[in-house]
Amino acid sequence: MVVCRHWLKPMAAALLLVSGATAAFSAELARWTGEPKPPLHLESLYHGRVSLDDHKGRAVLVHFFATWCEPCVEEMASLERLAVRRQGDELSILAIDVGEVDARVRNFFKRNPASFPVLLDRDRAVIKAWQVKALPSSFILDSNLVPVLFVERDVDWDDPSVNSALDELIKTLPRDDRRDVDKREADENDKPT
Template sequence: MVTVTAPEFRGAHRLNAGQGRSWRVLLIASSLVLASTSGPAEVLKPWFAEPTPTLVLDRLDGARIDLADLRGGPVIVHFFATWCAPCIEEMASLNALAAQQSVQVTILAVDVGEVDARVRTFFRERPVSFPILLDRDRSAMKAWHVEGLPTSFVLGHDLSPALKAEEPLDWTGPAVIRVLTRLSQRKDGTLAGETTDGNQSREEIR
């Protein structure tokens, strides 16, 4: 079992995954580097997975959720822990994103390795409008190859891999909103201007 301890510095806490990976370009071949602002970084990069990992977890307050039932629109899967200082700020940012009418995206926040009571207390003081899922034994974290917290994944309409953030992200920043809006408008799960034939390209959004 991977032991997760609270970081002693601001930023994503890196874990030692110790696992080899075999990647193939499926949907995206471009890096999306979003303009930085004060506060959390704004960096989304390509996420290549084959296939997208499954995700079936108990909800903190409600029925079990299966990611496979959420086809039809973009989905953000966000891994966090309540002891992670950057996660607290990002959780507020995700909740602000959920309140925006201009972006249609489903958000799933996955708490890693904590007891239910601690998570419930945390969200009693900081309520959010999206589901909180419980990865009690860290099996989802391992299946998704999460190496640090916070880590977020963005899926396309058919739940295909799209983008990934391994640092705290300002989800309401103009560049991020623009990327999510474009993704929500692409029924094939890709972003306008990107290739699907494996040819690499790079797009900087300002």
């Protein structure tokens, strides 16, 4: 069962220091030391079916949340500001709502618009496959879609240390992948609307 867990920031920072997290990463984010995560393919609210593979070559922030989870709701505004700031960056954001009816999620995002895809894990299959234990939880994946950072709590996506960690990850993206991303974006911009 997934629970909405809101830890105190000082406690989380202390746990990360004890676990040996390096100064290169935010006190909010920990290095991922587990196995790679399985592929995901989900329906979204407004963008059709979305596959994680569609974002290969970019850094990807996969964020698990629910609209009934108070810390999740508070974090969503910060995540949207990150998306706006990082527009044009080599970062994709995929927010995954866990186990709620579409109408509830749609109503939430009518009141709180998001510029990134909101995916629907209606049957909780993805959250189980990714072994997420708490909401909110976020994974930051490299250009090969391998997790490098994670957090099992809400994050202040406006925090300079969080943004520094994202900058460092984006700097490590292979140059070939960057050209592929630039070409894919140029091709998409050339499509008639």
